[in-house]
Amino acid sequence: MVRAMTNTPSSPIHVVGGGLAGSEAAWQIAGRGIPVVLHEMRPVRGTDAHKGGDFAELVCSNSFRSDDAENNAVGLLHEEMRRAGSLIMASADRHQVPAGGALAVDRDGFAAAVTAALESHPLITIDRGEVAGLPPEDWDSVILATGPLTSPALAEAIRGLTGRDSLAFFDAIAPIVHFETIDMGKAWFQSRYDKTGPGGTGADYVNCPMNREQYEAFVDALLAGDKTEFKAFEGTPYFDGCLPIEVMAERGRETLRHGPMKPVGLTNPHDPTVKSHAIVQLRQDNALGTLYNMVGFQTKLKYAEQVRVFRMIPGLEKAEFARLGGLHRNTYLDSPRLLDPTLRLKAMPRLRFAGQVTGCEGYVESAAVGLLAGRFAAAERTGATPVPPPPTTAFGALLGHITGGHLSVEGEGPRSFQPMNVNFGLFPDIEPPKEPGRKLKGPERGAAKRRAMSARALADLAVWLAGDTSAAAAE
Numbered sequence: 001m002v003r004a005m006t007n008t009p010s011s012p013i014h015v016v017g018g019g020l021a022g023s024e025a026a027w028q029i030a031g032r033g034i035p036v037v038l039h040e041m042r043p044v045r046g047t048d049a050h051k052g053g054d055f056a057e058l059v060c061s062n063s064f065r066s067d068d069a070e071n072n073a074v075g076l077l078h079e080e081m082r083r084a085g086s087l088i089m090a091s092a093d094r095h096q097v098p099a100g101g102a103l104a105v106d107r108d109g110f111a112a113a114v115t116a117a118l119e120s121h122p123l124i125t126i127d128r129g130e131v132a133g134l135p136p137e138d139w140d141s142v143i144l145a146t147g148p149l150t151s152p153a154l155a156e157a158i159r160g161l162t163g164r165d166s167l168a169f170f171d172a173i174a175p176i177v178h179f180e181t182i183d184m185g186k187a188w189f190q191s192r193y194d195k196t197g198p199g200g201t202g203a204d205y206v207n208c209p210m211n212r213e214q215y216e217a218f219v220d221a222l223l224a225g226d227k228t229e230f231k232a233f234e235g236t237p238y239f240d241g242c243l244p245i246e247v248m249a250e251r252g253r254e255t256l257r258h259g260p261m262k263p264v265g266l267t268n269p270h271d272p273t274v275k276s277h278a279i280v281q282l283r284q285d286n287a288l289g290t291l292y293n294m295v296g297f298q299t300k301l302k303y304a305e306q307v308r309v310f311r312m313i314p315g316l317e318k319a320e321f322a323r324l325g326g327l328h329r330n331t332y333l334d335s336p337r338l339l340d341p342t343l344r345l346k347a348m349p350r351l352r353f354a355g356q357v358t359g360c361e362g363y364v365e366s367a368a369v370g371l372l373a374g375r376f377a378a379a380e381r382t383g384a385t386p387v388p389p390p391p392t393t394a395f396g397a398l399l400g401h402i403t404g405g406h407l408s409v410e411g412e413g414p415r416s417f418q419p420m421n422v423n424f425g426l427f428p429d430i431e432p433p434k435e436p437g438r439k440l441k442g443p444e445r446g447a448a449k450r451r452a453m454s455a456r457a458l459a460d461l462a463v464w465l466a467g468d469t470s471a472a473a474a475e
């Protein structure tokens with residue numbers, strides 16, 4: 001039998017997992033004229049967090065976080081992705097809902113748009129089914145983008161191959177409230193500092209105020225509340241910036257007032273002369289404006305306790321919850337040791353990894369790593385040598401964290417390498433431009449530095465994108 005020649009532009013690249021990363025990877029590959037088979041196990045087989053069968057389903061918050069490309073690293077990553085022709089960003093921009101300075105989306109409209117784009121692309125074949133072990137040997141180029149909830153059979157196969165344990169641990173998700181059950185006689189609409197941001201109005205969040213007594217009673221209730229215990233996983237780390245609210249409360253009685261319940265930049269119109277001691281914010285979760293999620297209120301309180309404790313919040317006394325908070329598993333590789341600079345598994349280079357399973361964190365970061373993996377695989381397929389983005393770009397900074405930037409602690413295995421959001425700490429340092437007659441200090445210098453890093457990133461990105469010869473067939 002004559003076998004089809006592999007490694008030609010006409011043989012498909014296989015992408016496993018149609019989440020944020022896999023959807024973006026498939027789009028980038030197909031945009032370069034190369035056929036893709038996208039394997040997604042939903043809805044045939046579900047996960048602990050996904051609800052439907054659409055691609056790029058957002059499993060928790062509907063926020064892509066800050067859209068400020070000048071001063072914020074994730075805002076910069078948004079912009080880099082837009083310039084690189086990202087399907088995820090184009091769909092998010094089309095389905096955004098008001099959220100102050102953040103880019104938040106109508107989750108159903110967003111996922112439906114990604115699904116429609118992928119299903120209608122002539123070079124993308126959709127295969128609905130689980131890849132329940134190592135991909136067959138005749139798949140010569142594979143991107144594994146199966147996310148933090150990678151199916152156990154595939155996770156087991158990867159473990160066997162890498163010889164190192166992928167780390168599984170639990171993370172907590174935030175509750176969603178029906179808007180009509182919020183008492184707007186106590187709560188009010190306002191964005192912190194009245195920030196309008198892209199698509200916002202300056203009044204995009206629902207705010208629930210607390211005085212000192214209410215706050216103290218709430219902290220007591222959180223601390224005493226009945227929690228779901230996962231003894232086997234005690235002591236395991238949570239994602240940075242996604243700590244359960246009761247874990248924050250355990251760290252100190254004031255921690256919440258300086259975190260998700262901080263009262264700054266907001267004035268209660270029902271009582272404008274009195275400063276709130278703490279404020280709970282809820283952000284619009286769907287385009288209709290019927291659902292609001294409790295910002296930063298990830299929790300492992302038991303369901304009945306959540307209802308009891310969260311109804312102590314002024315304005316939420318009669319709240320009905322569309323979804324309560326919960327716990328989930330996270331699986332990711334010890335990537336700095338296992339992956340090469342273009343995300344290939346050193347032990348089996350036909351396999352590339354993308355998305356959260358590589359140890360980036362967040363929707364946007366996962367999609368960005370999918371974008372890079374797709375471009376690398378496409379370049380390789382055309383016989384070109386994939387060139388990683390410069391470390392001065394948000395793409396490069398994130399990739400650097402995954403494939404080399406992290407300093408591993410010997411003997412600690414994957415635990416030493418932690419999932420990370422993109423942040424300016426991952427970028428090479430820069431001197432902010434001098435201002436004649438003035439020496440910038442403190443926060444002013446920090447802000448000037450961030451702006452300089454962002455400008456450098458976009459300039460260097462343009463050079464990198466211009467050199468991507470595999471892009472010829474794109475769009």
Ligand SMILES: Cc1cc2nc3c(=O)[nH]c(=O)nc-3n(C[C@H](O)[C@H](O)[C@H](O)COP(=O)(O)OP(=O)(O)OC[C@H]3O[C@@H](n4cnc5c(N)ncnc54)[C@H](O)[C@@H]3O)c2cc1C
Binds near residue numbers: 018
């Ligand atoms: C419960 C939960 C809440 C989170 N909350 C947030 C949040 O609020 N904000 C945020 O920015 N990030 C959040 N994250 C982290 C992360 O950003 C998301 O998980 C994101 O979806 C990761 O993108 P991904 O493409 O890597 O994985 P996913 O989007 O999970 O996509 C992986 C896909 O692979 C499929 N799959 C898995 N195994 C197989 C297999 N063997 N064969 C075929 N298909 C398979 C899955 O069905 C899924 O569709 C959360 C993660 C979890 C688990």
